[in-house]
Amino acid sequence: MQEQNGVAATQLQLGAQPNLSEKNGTTTRLPYLKPANVLGKLLMDHPYMLLGGFRPGADSETLLTTFWENYKLEQPSHKVYASPSRRLKRTIPIYLHGDGGRTQKKQPLEVLSMEPVLGLNTSQGAEETCRCSVPVAFGSNNLENPIAQKLNSKNNSFLTKFLIFAFPSKKYKRQPNLLISLHEAASKNLAEVCKHGLMAKGERFYAAILGYKADFEYHAKFGSLERSYMHAGRTQQLGVCHECWAGTPDIPFEDPSTRALWTDTVCASFPWKETPPFKHIPFEAWESLPSRAPQFYRRDPFHVFRLGVARNYAASVILLLAHFELFDYGDASESKSVESRLDRAWNNLMLYCESERLHLGTLRSFSKDKLHYGSGFTFPYLGCKGADSVIILKWLLFYTGLVLMSVEESDPMKHTLEVIQQGLRGGLNFTQGIHKHALWLPRSCIKHLKGGLHDFCYAYGFLAHFALRHNLHLFGQVPKIHALARFKVEMFQAMANKSRRWMLNPASTDCSQNEDFIGRVAKISRRISYKNNRHQFERTLLQRYQMKAKMVIKQFKSKHQL
Incomplete structure (x- = not known):
């Protein structure tokens, strides 16, 4: 492998261009940022970005020791615990993340990045209180207490996520295995850091990879599941x-x-036909059982709920309320068609947003098309952003509450509306609750969030059965319901272990801020031409990313006087 030295000295060097082989015998060479180079540069110049806002020393060692002591209850078979225990105080927990963006002319852009698990603002120690039934204050200067460790979801995403590679996949459509080959090249390099570490200012630091964050589509994209x-x-x-x-x-x-x-x-x-490209990373046994290696592919609560079942639930509830004639206001001249009822529902939502000072993103109306209703045998869902789905759930909770105030006790619709509210409240408790906590959840908060998941899953199942009995094509049973139930079961198992005081927050694998990072990288890429320039596009993109990241880091250091 040949190192590329064409980058300015103030920036990271581009990594080696490995020979990425295809099954048909063809090879290509593509520039990328070697993870070892990125981590080495950060440890030398900006170590606080990997160590929860602390510089190397007693504080960072206490922080890391506390993390690994608690993570051992999450995954005791992780290979990091096979290393000498003295390493743990200088072993940085890291997630990988992969996703696709959009470059010029909406062409797909494949992006891989990595991020530390510990939040950059952990060192600030600021207290925040959750909204659970038993409120708990998070944030502490006592670094031996897990309650001090924050989620890494604040600040500019260029401060918390670090690019490894980005390339337009359609440009290499004759090399379909290029994405897998690049993942394997990055994984081999990361494996060296995990096993042998990096020297920085007289100390040797190690990395430990806790998993690969992505949506289900990107997990399946590797082709071996x-x-x-x-x-x-x-x-x-x-x-x-x-x-x-x-x-x-x-x-x-x-x-x-x-x-x-x-x-x-x-x-x-x-679950794979062929061992995945991450097999080089010390995680679990990749080819022999028992092993928790399948859990290297981490579930993302953002895509599972906000961009998943919340949109299915909201669309089906809106259509069910329309079926119940709850968007009819008694005017003899008003239309009873589904489209007219959806239009009145939209106007009601707009009034709610105005009164609550909320703003929807790309959604501009309700219609059968936008709710994907009535086309073949598909079940309805809303095509909206994750933030929009939360706003719509809040509106539905408010609106069904108003309706219930005027419904008689003997009305058979009353119980159905109460179950709808139970699901709405439970879903909001979960999706908003995980972000109102720090990196570790205490038992009282686990119980509260588990209750929210139970209420949502129960309501979804009840309403699906109700729709089936009344011949309504609503509340489709989608696989993301199962993914949501897996979060609930994990919380139940954590509560069943009486000696376990903490659980890793599911929000640690949330990809909402990663979406922002992908968008920023894609925006840079759209200003670069890649026609007739062999690998120049990828090289220029990596260089411009580094320049932008350097500016963001400089502003952060100036603001916080680092």
Whole structure:
């Protein structure tokens, strides 16, 4: 491998251009930022970005020691615990993240980045209080207490996420395995950091990879998963979860209970045909059981709920309320068509947003098309942003509350409306609650969030059964319901262990800020021409990213006097 030295001395050097082989025998050479170079540069010049806002010393060592002591209850078989224990105080926990953006002419841009698990603002020690039934204050100057460790979801995403590679996949459509090959090259480099560490100012630091964050589509993109969400909707019963056998014959994925049959099959087998490109990273046993290696692919609560089942639930509730004639106001001249009722529902939502000073993103109206209703055998869902789905759930909670005030006790619709409210409240408690906490959840907060998930899953199942009995095509049973239930089961198992005081917050694998990072990288890429320039596009993109990141870091240091 040949190092590229064409980058300015104030920036990171471009990593080696590995020979990325294809199955058909062709090879290509593509520039990328070697993870070891990125981590080495950060440890030398900006170590606080990897160490929760602290510089190397007693504070950072206490912080890391506390993290690994608590993470051992999450994943005791992680390979990091096979290393000498003295390493843990200088071992940095890291997530990988992959996703696709849009470059010029909406062409796909493949992006891989990495991020520290510990929040950059941990060192500030500012207290924040959650809104659980038993409120808990997070943030502390006592670094031996897990309550001091913050989520890494604040500040500019260029301060918390670090680019490894980005390239337009359509430019290399004759080399379909290029994405996998690049992941493997980055993984081999990361494996060296995990095993042998990096020297920085007289100290040796190590990395430990806790998993790969992405949406289900990107996980499946590697092409080796035999069980994935992409199997849903087929006539055969195929596995929809890479972690368990849910969806296979006699193991229904629709069961969200803590005693579901699939709970006994978690990590019982590997979901891939070929060992994934991350096999070089010390994580779990990649080719022999027992192993929790399938859980390297981390579930993202943002795509599971806000961009997933929340949009299914909201669309179905709106259409059910329209079916109940709850958007009719008694005017003899008003139309009773679905489109007219949806239009009145939209106007009501606009009035709510104005009174609450809320602003919707790209959504501009309700219609059968925008709710994907009435086309073939598909179930409805809203095509909106994650933030929009939360606003719509809040509005539905408010509106159904108003309706319930005027419904008689004997009205059979009353119980259905109460269940709708139960689901709305539970979903909001979960999706907003995880972001109102720090990196570790105490038992009282685990119980509160588990209750929210239970209420949402129960309501979704009840309403799906109600719709089936009344011949309504609503509340489709999608694989993301199973993914949501997996969060609930994990919280139940954490509570069942009486000696366990803390649980890693599901928000640590949330990809909402990663979406911002992808958008920023894609925006840079759209200002670069890649026609007839062999690898010049990728090289220029990496250089411009480094320049932008350097400016953001400089502003952050100036603001915080670092």
